[in-house]
Amino acid sequence: MRKPSKAVAIGANGLSRRQLVGAAAGAAAVAAGAAFLPKKVFAQKKVTVKYTLGWLPEGANIWSYAAKQFWAKSGIDVVIEKGTGSAAATQAIAQGKYEFGIPAAPNSIQQAVKGLPLLSLGCFNYDTTMGVAVRPEGPIKAPADLKGKKVGSTLTSGEYPFLPAFLKNVGLTMKDIQSVALDNKVREVALIDKQCDAITCFIASALPKLMAAGVNPRVFLYSKYGLPFYAHSLTTTPEFFAKEKALCEAMTMGLSEGVKFALLNPSETIEILFKEVPELKLASTAKEQLEIGMGVWAANYCSKTPMEKGVGFAEPAVYAKMTELILENASAPGDKKPDPNALFTNEFVGKLKLTDAEWAKAKAASSKYALG
Template identity: 45%
Template sequence: MTDGFGRSHMLSRRNALKGLGAAAAAAGGLTLSAPAIAQGASRVSFTTSWIPEGPNLFAYVARDKGFWKNAGLDVSVARGSGSGAAAQAVSAGTFDFGMAATPTVIIQAAKKLPITCIGQINYDALMGVGVLAASPIRAPKDLEGKKLGASVTSGEYPFLPLYAEKAGFDLAKVQIVQVDGKVRERTLVEKQVDAVSAFATSTVPSLAPLGTDVRFMLFSSVGIEFYGQSLTTQPARIEKDRALCEAFVQGAMEAIRFTLTNFDEAIDIFLKANSEVAISATGKDYSRIGLGLTNLTNLVPEVKDKGLGFADPQKVATMADLVLKYAAGEGATRPDLGALFTNAFAGKIKLTAAELATAERTAAAYRKYVG
């Protein structure tokens, strides 16, 4: 049996022996236990792709609520400085596992870096065009004749021409104002520009707690679907220690389920783990909006039908084609998607109808920001 990417679920004899404890636990309806990995907790290093925020909140829950510990792992969580750097660090073996924006991982793989996505963290990158809530810009066509603040180094920037094509407006009629990503939101607040090209998961939590409501016209609303963040590791690690990878993904997915079904407690855990966020006047709202938007992206068919972490092979293939065409640059070659993505460890945790209802209810308040 394969995982949808042409990768067999069959284990080598060596890895099968490593996983016997896990199989026995599963047969008894138990959580994966430490002896399935090794005597005592296995120390594992993990890097996020950015500062503490909604998309990586699950990692602090997995660590501090004990989901990774219950899986036999002692996981250290390091803060990242961007998806590109995180993907490169994981592929180099600096960290055992990491997370990075899925399009960025595809770009790195197209440059021949050894990296594999082993589970989806969220399912919409929330790329789009943001405007102030009271803006007269109500549809993409309204951008014509307006100023759009954009940063060439931002991940969504290469896809603006495709967005214009799909959304039915003339990008040549939009005045693109190049701005530094560090001040992009400020240019919108100060009305130096009429709109910004950005990621809603970064812009909305930064501005809304300050009383500046914004709304996004998402690329995904016109059929440009990019997954958000992926869990990653090196292909060699999967081959060497499949049971370790399974334990890591299981702990992460348990934590993501917890953030979906225990929203307030997840926020409390995150704030306790990140005191600099907690002491900020806007820290709690920043955290709630970030997690709310992240959770919203997980209420998708992949999660409902296949389980947390599952990546749709057809969507992945489409993403790869778009990344290669618009963002990968010269010399990049289409990566082997069977080596780049695997569902072997994903889809093991499915939300019940009651859990889905809870997740839908708590996420509903954040839909206003993304259409």
């Protein structure tokens, strides 16, 4: 069994496991619209944990910073570190370098088929926004119109392995398009400068750059064409979950509160990020890009599953589908299919629900960023 890293106050601050008091904040189910009242779950000294983003601080993961106030109320000091991609984040979590992280669910599944031990505690972004972007004034009005067109892709980018499956679902094959390999630094530029008719990308990441250049693209999300992929999922290891269940629950519920706060208070959430990562404010377009990224995330989050089943709930059928898609399109010889139900748990999620009025507010605030 892995020993806790020095980042955990269990070792660093002399807090023994026996001193952890009670279950995590708000363990009882809460009626729709009722806010959690976080208790100080951990007695005497704060518990400190390390938490990795899947990528740099941005609008799509900004709610992690909004959650810090709720984690603090439960007695948890969370050190958030930037990531360099979800694949690296999942590997670091599995190796015990971080107690928690927020990588994309497909990357966790990709690592799970290679044997790494990973467990999702909740879904906090219901769409990776993998897909195809085209210029709005161009002739490509539907996916079938990609036939014969130049489609630029970064071959190492996470959406590229699923391009053949997307094309198959819309009645095309890779032979029907002109596939163009692009460096990730020039991918969006290729669409802006009309060097390509379309690009594949994570739309939420590409959109700020495209819109800054005056291109508000037409997009075809993979998720709208039979390829559902959850994005950010609170992730730990099964071993840490079994040993530190109260901490896992408090982290999950605090992040759920952070999501609710971000949905209802987007401007305040951006200011929280600027205080936490002040260097971001130096860029003249930082606020605009954060608003776009956050708006896309919020528009995606206002979807059927969290609205009906509560913040963070993961549909078992989606995990089963993601697992099959990854095995078919992004696996290597020797990879083995994991039990999809062992990749996630809904034990701590679904308790926090927004009222109809709150969902309506969040939808209205993000409607102009809705994709697909």
